[in-house]
Amino acid sequence: MFLTPYFLVFYLNSVMIKKEKNEIIDAWYQSSLVLTISAGIFSVVILAFLIFNYIQLKSDDPLNSPELMELKERLSRDPANEAIKEQIRALDLKLRKAYLRHRKFSNLGSYFLIGSVSIFLIGIRFVYSYREKLPMPKQEQKPKDEVKSKESKIAVGIIGILIFAGLIFSVQRSNRDFLIDVQQITSSVKTQTEEGKQQETIETITAQTPEISQTSTEIAVQTVVTSSYPTIDEINKNWSRFRGPGGLGISHYSNVPSSWNGKTGANILWKTAIPLPGENSPIVWGKRVFVTGATESKREIYCVDADSGKILWQKSVENVPGSSPIPPRVSEETGFAAPTATTDGQRVYAIFANGDLVSYDFNGNLVWAKNLGTPKSIYGYASSLLMHKGLLIVLYDQGGADENLSKIMAFDSNSGSLVWETKRPVPNSWATPIIINTGKREELITTGNPWVIAYNPDNGTELWRAKCLSGDIAPSPVFADGLVFATNAYAKLAAIRPDGQGDVTSTHIVWIGDSGLPDICSPLAVGGLVFLLQTYGLLTCYDAKTGEIVWDNDFAETFQASPSLVGDKIYLLTEDGFMIVIKLERKLEEIGRYELGEKVSASPAFLDGRIYIRGKNNLYCIGKR
Template identity: 35%
Template sequence: MTTDAARWSIATRVAFSVLTTAGLLGWAAPEAAGQNWPQWRGPSSVGISPESNLPTRWSTTENMAWRAPLAGLGTSSPIVWGDRVFVTSQIGSARVAPGSHPQLARDNRSLAERESAIGGRRSASDAEIWLVVEAFRRSDGRRLWQYRTDATGPLPELHEKHNLATPTPVTDGERVYAWFGNGQLVALDMEGRVVWTRHLGIEYSPFEAQWGHGSSPMLHGDLLLLLCDHLPSSYLLALDARTGKERWKADRGAGRVSHSTPVVIPGPEGDELLVNSSERIDVYDPATGTLLWYADGDRQTPIPSAVFHEGRIYMSRGYRNSDYMAIRPGGRGDVTKTHIDWRAPAGASYVPSILYYDGLLYLTNEIGVVTCADARSGERVWQHRLDSVFFASPVAGDGKIYLVSETGETIVLRAGREPDVLARNDLAERFIASPAISNGRLFLRSDRTLFAVGN
């Protein structure tokens, strides 16, 4: 658990506020599990909703259920459970790394000019920084509660495009787990009360990573899984979700880089935990942390996560104009030559993850080009230029593909073997976070605002 100094700091300096409007804290079970979006990229981490009648067109005045200002800035994605939407943010400005910061669309000057720092401009760091978790009522956007604690311990230098509120929280319907880019971790009950806290940046090693930490937490059974590939120390950690106590820790050396969120997939002999990192793809037993197999070679700055469908893993490693591949799970040792079914040499994204939907793969690259490929072979079906800046990973449902651009637009495509743009919906704010889908609505998070789109 936390060191005595860290525990004292957290216990004495936490601020927790509850809006006391009558009835706001009454908790009801979710209406249906399929309507929840409990983690980054939703159920099973694949970015797909089974719902129908999802919105196609909207604006600031049309088909907008509600919008809610957030307490601070952030780039984490919203999650939804029952009638609650959870999101994290940061109050105050964290340190950014000195010098120039690379832009995603630097190979397209007109697109690069539309990129900006979080909040619209680079700000000087503040002496005090607060980390925030908020809960909103899904039906009307009313804020139900807010938890905040001050950022403690070593604070990393970040890329200007994000802050410490980058990892997306996760929930099991009993607790919400929020992790921040300095290693602070809190488990809250559904009414915002603290269940337990940890500070991995103090207890294990400082969260020093190139451009800051980006990986999100994930749940598997009663385990909370956390990827910490950082320069001083690299490791994979499993905590007891109920108590926060360590269940296992897999040391991965030092100097590894990964901003990717791990995923659990069903293997032929049991579940497998896949990590996309700078040295290679590693796969572990999620129950014990034992390394099972690995594939491929080194890659600079891996960010995308894998998706799984019917016996195949689909993923890109990341970086510019990345290759992408299909891999069969279930190997042992180095499976590079035995389990990679196909590999396409280019067209995948630097940041967003692949979307698998109805037999097709959808990928975006760093200059706003969308590629659709056949999942069986990896062969290109079509490409289409959208002139957008994509950091958010695409999601799909109701026969539609949703692509959220930093520039404020969400482009809606008809899923299929021909490029068909149904709508371009501009909310005139900066969007880095990936969307969530629940109960017929699309939930979008800009730097400072939470939007609920749809009736």
């Protein structure tokens, strides 16, 4: 009896604690339930927005705009109509901006969807966990309650399925050619089963060249690395890559013709029709000029005599192991042969929109061939090749940044074997790398949204990166006055010191410019000045040291070829084939305009006393007779 009050107090205390515990559990249960329902609703809403955005993305696709196609068709019937040209420019710019905006929304929406789905799934787990801890009625549940419980589970299941479908949709949002990709995978499997036979074909062809035997390959590699690779002086005397020595657009000659006329033939030494179309620029080594051409089903390399214009040989690129029979999807402006070839003075190397990478010697014998896989590029692959000693370097940016498809590779120039490969955290891009010498080390400079990244060209190790770009990157970087200059439309012009390590965004960007930014043409940096040329004719001159604008001028022309320097003159080649020549000065002084008589997209090559220009249909050599 004496202990009874204590037991009573203990019992009442236990009841109160249990009650408080149940109340706490009930509160957590209700909170988890509200959070889970909110996350589910939010996920469905985000999914709906993503689907709507995807539809808008397809309708604003610059490649498939019916209105743009109609305007181009009208322009083809009336090429001199300036009003239609202006409409095309305005619409193209509007579509590109809308396309980029929808892609950014897709990326952001996907992250929100993944986050809300995660909260939804975690919430379900907590709801059921707390529900099990709540005191349940002892009487049997009524059939009606069972029905409601089943209906709730079904509802949750339906929401889960919808969200899962949304995730699948988000992952595939950038793959607008999913069916084609599946077909390519299927065809690649078929190709792999036949690879032995195809490889035998390639080996049979290459065996005709003594350099390709196993023994002679090892000897050739040693020879190239130690003595046969061209010297800097030899490289500077030729035009071995896109934009010439160093990829800078600067000629080491100053005696090129000062005037010509394509219609009258004045100072036109020769004009040669190129069988297949191509937006690539000519490269020149000694007495040989190389260009490439391609259609959906055919790819060719041409070797032209530099003196006579005669095609010395043309080779079809076919039966390449792993090459897909399904052509890639490209824009009309890019085409199937946009990348410019390169040469080391012994062989010519070329790559095409379908990923075929080949090497021929100067006599037209196939040395090696391989396929890198069809690149996933919204406009078509366009990055040009470059050499570093005995290495052929290929920038292969593709897909979205989150797809982990982009990479940069180096191949042995003798055998085509992969020497190194480095993954890149960027989406598809169209710029071409350059190799610079800082005085302390060599650096391989690349651009891709949002990074400018420098690598060691010998092994692919990343040296530094700077975050300063955005959008679809097409202009290539340049180097002058100890600074790397990188730019793109809707981004910035950044001047970067290349002596850093790691992320140098906050430490090595010397200055930023935001006017006159180009979307296609690469910059020209020389004489303490940086020149930016927009597609629609605005040329902006910056001070390379301070980033201040010195002058700008609208030429009221369209450009795709990048500006070049010869001596003290800057050459600007319009899309209509007019070469505008201005002086390299801190004020604009136009020297003259010279007509080619054919539309041009490619950048010219400037050699000793000559200019080589790739028109839409013909290859020209300009020089004094």
